[in-house]
Amino acid sequence: MVSYGRGEEIVSANSRLTIAAHAMAWISLYQRQGHEVATSEQIATSANTNPVVIRRLLGELRKAGLVESRRGVGAGWSLARELESITLLDVYDAVEPGPLFAMHRATPDQGCVVGYGIQPAMQGIYRGIEETLRAELARVTMEDVLRDILATPR
Amino acid sequence: MVSYGRGEEIVSANSRLTIAAHAMAWISLYQRQGHEVATSEQIATSANTNPVVIRRLLGELRKAGLVESRRGVGAGWSLARELESITLLDVYDAVEPGPLFAMHRATPDQGCVVGYGIQPAMQGIYRGIEETLRAELARVTMEDVLRDILATPR
């Protein structure tokens, strides 16, 4: 197993969406060059991470019907749908588990006006905000992402 | 120190914004009832958490100029601005540290077309999405939040 050098940046947030988009873009480009399937090893080299990380992420994308995998000797990954028909929201839903914001860990004091009303109030507000976020993610297709990638000046 | 019973829900995401909004709403309502300052102990009881958690969060809100604190015997917390002038974005910026989505932990393969273009591409996309999220958070004032809290049917 190749040992990949680690970067030095300190990162707190999730890179799952970024890596998943990276993998799909890589597969698509590779297929457009005439290859049938891409291996997790190849994708991992491009993303500078471990093949198992790629396989785990692609496994979730497969559950969502976005990619397919073959096993055996000529094995690897291919796209299940055209990039134009896949949005970042599809990828987001496939790889991101929970809601953006959470409620209190322990139920607030139901005898207090604020403690009683805060959760319904915030849930309503958060619902609207997440809807907006989802609409934004749905506006970007993976074809847009690949176009932006190829448009980066060298 | 009072021991608060823990809820049983499994929560992964951040409740910081929720608790911060809870605290500000509580302080405001308490002040509207004629009191000068609210203590972290009182707020913690309403939010069903520990006073230190409240003090930590309110400390960040103070750095952002949203609340003030007094020390000494009649000590406690008060609002530095009217609730109408404080938006959820102000609170979000005060208590949430990083960006929503992250890039790769280690720099992707710069010799690969995808590895080279993916970060500029995703950064541009994420920038737009976070701007939209911030605009949504800015549309909601803490006065709106308190109104929603008080409007919850019992």
Next chain:
DNA sequence: AATAGTCGTAACGCTAGTTGTTACGACGAC
């Protein structure tokens, strides 16, 4: 039938963030 390449997945360690808790000094109204 044997081989070999790749997936599928379990298991574990490391790092980091969040929350809860205890403890104690600092401050200031009385």
Next chain:
DNA sequence: GTCGTCGTAACAACTAGCGTTACGACTATT
């Protein structure tokens, strides 16, 4: 001087994400 509260350090517990190793499952090729 006293006392109540803040300010903050320190630590434990828990969770999530990522990287890594290991190995069985599968299948094209020979």
